[in-house]
Amino acid sequence: MPLASDVDIHPGQRPDEDPSLAVRNNGGSEPPTSPAPSGRREALLVLSFGGPEGHSDVLPFLENVTRGRGVPRERLEAVAEHYHHFGGVSPINEQNRALIAALEKELAAAGVDLPVYWGNRNWAPYVEDTWRQLADDGIEHVYVFATSAYASFSGCRQYHEDIARARVASGGGPTAEKLPHYFDAPGFVQANADALRAALESLPEAVRGAARLVATAHSIPEAMAAVAGPDGHAYEAELTAATERIVAEAAPGRGFDLVWQSRSGPPSVPWLEPDINDYLRALAAAGETAVVVVPVGFISDHLEVIWDLDNEARQTAAELGLAFARAGTAGTHPAFVAAIRALVEERRAGGLPRLGTNCPAACCHVSPRPTGLHRTT
Numbered sequence: 001m002p003l004a005s006d007v008d009i010h011p012g013q014r015p016d017e018d019p020s021l022a023v024r025n026n027g028g029s030e031p032p033t034s035p036a037p038s039g040r041r042e043a044l045l046v047l048s049f050g051g052p053e054g055h056s057d058v059l060p061f062l063e064n065v066t067r068g069r070g071v072p073r074e075r076l077e078a079v080a081e082h083y084h085h086f087g088g089v090s091p092i093n094e095q096n097r098a099l100i101a102a103l104e105k106e107l108a109a110a111g112v113d114l115p116v117y118w119g120n121r122n123w124a125p126y127v128e129d130t131w132r133q134l135a136d137d138g139i140e141h142v143y144v145f146a147t148s149a150y151a152s153f154s155g156c157r158q159y160h161e162d163i164a165r166a167r168v169a170s171g172g173g174p175t176a177e178k179l180p181h182y183f184d185a186p187g188f189v190q191a192n193a194d195a196l197r198a199a200l201e202s203l204p205e206a207v208r209g210a211a212r213l214v215a216t217a218h219s220i221p222e223a224m225a226a227v228a229g230p231d232g233h234a235y236e237a238e239l240t241a242a243t244e245r246i247v248a249e250a251a252p253g254r255g256f257d258l259v260w261q262s263r264s265g266p267p268s269v270p271w272l273e274p275d276i277n278d279y280l281r282a283l284a285a286a287g288e289t290a291v292v293v294v295p296v297g298f299i300s301d302h303l304e305v306i307w308d309l310d311n312e313a314r315q316t317a318a319e320l321g322l323a324f325a326r327a328g329t330a331g332t333h334p335a336f337v338a339a340i341r342a343l344v345e346e347r348r349a350g351g352l353p354r355l356g357t358n359c360p361a362a363c364c365h366v367s368p369r370p371t372g373l374h375r376t377t
Contacts, residue, residue, distance in 0.1 A: 016362035021160035022353075025167065027175040031353040036141070043115045043139045043174075044107075044344055046100055047127060047159055048147040050120030051083075051090020051303070057123070058083045061090075064122045075264070082307045092302040095331065096147070099300070102332040106341045114344065115139075121162050131166035135173035142176045143344050147299055149183040149242070150217075151234035153224050156181065156356055157364035179343045180354035183242040187339025188330055192242075192296060193250035195328035199292045200251065202325045211290035211323070212257065212283055214276070215243040217297025218304065219260035222270040224366050229355065236272070243296050256294075261313070262304045276309070277316045290323035299330045 015021075023030055036042065052061040062076045083090065100116050107114050117134060119127030134142060144163060148155035156178075163176050182188050196213070203211055217239050220228075228235040240258055247256050259279045260272045274282070276293070283291060293313060295305050309326050317324035330336040347357065355363075 016365040016367075018361045020359060020361040020363075021157070021164050022178070022358050025160065025163045025176045025178075031177050031347075031358045032350055033352060034350040036348045036350075041138050041140045042348075043117055043134060043137075043142050044103065045117045045119055045127075045130065045134070045142050045144045045176075046096060046103070046147065047144050047162060048092060048096050048118070048120050050123030050126075051092045052088055052123060053090075053093060055084060055088035058088050061123050079264075082303060085307070086303070090303055091306065092147075092300060095300040095302060098332050099337070102334075102337045103340060106334075106337045107344075110341055110345075112341065112345065114143075117142075119162075119166070121158070127162050127166045128169040131170045131173050135170055139174045142174045143347055144176055144178045145340055145343070146178060149181060149185075149188060149299060150238045150297065151181060151229040151355065151364060152220055153228070153364045153366045154218075154220065155235070156359065160359065177347055177353075177357055179340075179347060180356035181238060182339060182343060182356075183238045184245060185336075185339040185343065187333075187335035187337070187342070188299075189242065189245045189249060190335040191330035191333035192246045192294065192327070194333065194335075195330075196246060196250040196292065196294055199294070199325040199327040203290055203292070203323055207290035207323045210288075211292050211325070212288055213247060213251065213254055213292050213294060214279065214283075215239065215246075215256055215258045215294045215296045216261045216276050216309065217258070217295075219263040219272045219275070221265060222272060224364075225272055227362075227366060228364050230360050230363055234355075239297060243294065246294065246296065261295075261308050276313050280313065280316050280320060280322060284320035284322055288322065290325075291317060292325045292327060294327045295329055299336075301329050301331065305329060 019028065052058045058080045059076060062079060066076065096118060100118055104116050117130050119125055119130030121127060144159065146156070146159040160178060163178065167173055200208055200211065220235065225235050226232050243256055243258060247254055257279065259274050259276050261276045263271045263275060265271055280291065293309055295309060298305055314324050314326070
């Protein structure tokens, strides 16, 4: 069983030294600025976090996620109960299957002949196994769509590491380019804006106009945030930029707050704050009456959305007497699916590789690796 451990992908080379992971994964060359070679056999890989498919999978899956991180057994068992509440099945799996089906339909309609594969970091189908299948199928080059739109160790760099580890495990296989960050892609913005409009409309009319708009994303350690992107703090900056675009389209002129959710590290390690539940308490204490939560940091309604927001945050709001609505995520919204197709076509056509595709060697590098249970399932 492949493990989500810290693999020494490049023996003898510091992980933050050139050549970068982006270069190594592309066979030693910079991601190209020229069109893809005619006749090259290419594929699209949806690369995700993975999640359990039944009760018996839950603890082994969580052990994969946290291997080498020193997470106490009782913490794993507490998180396991969230999965057991939903039959031991992570919603992310069916959501990825639905996204792949939508992508296959979108690519075919656009005349793009590109097979779509699926691989995960922490559970089957493991990316290592998928990479062997790609090689067996004669694929020469892979465009990698990661199910995270933003810069950070867990949201970008670790996906480059997943690709590198898979290539090592399979003895090379196809070369690869990770698609760029897509927080500002028009289709991603449109999908989230449509969801925000619907959430606002679901509130009672008496409180709708004054409802606070609160964007959420997974909290990460402050040390991780400090090195996100080439100049640091790109995680917060990209989330803020995405939310600005979404709100400008769905609710022009309204402000918003950016807060955090799903923190799981030890109290001794500083993580981004405030937590959504603490912030709801502060809003109620200040006399606010309604809130719309926008999970802009996630692309689908997986466990951290439906448990941490639909369960815990909604309950907090109810206890405080706050009217509460939660916007949906991009999911398989047609505009979002079209945006992914556009990212693929952008890379196939050449042009200047953007951040996420051509990341510097030290970009988002964290040493030692962050502790805690950073779930994105």
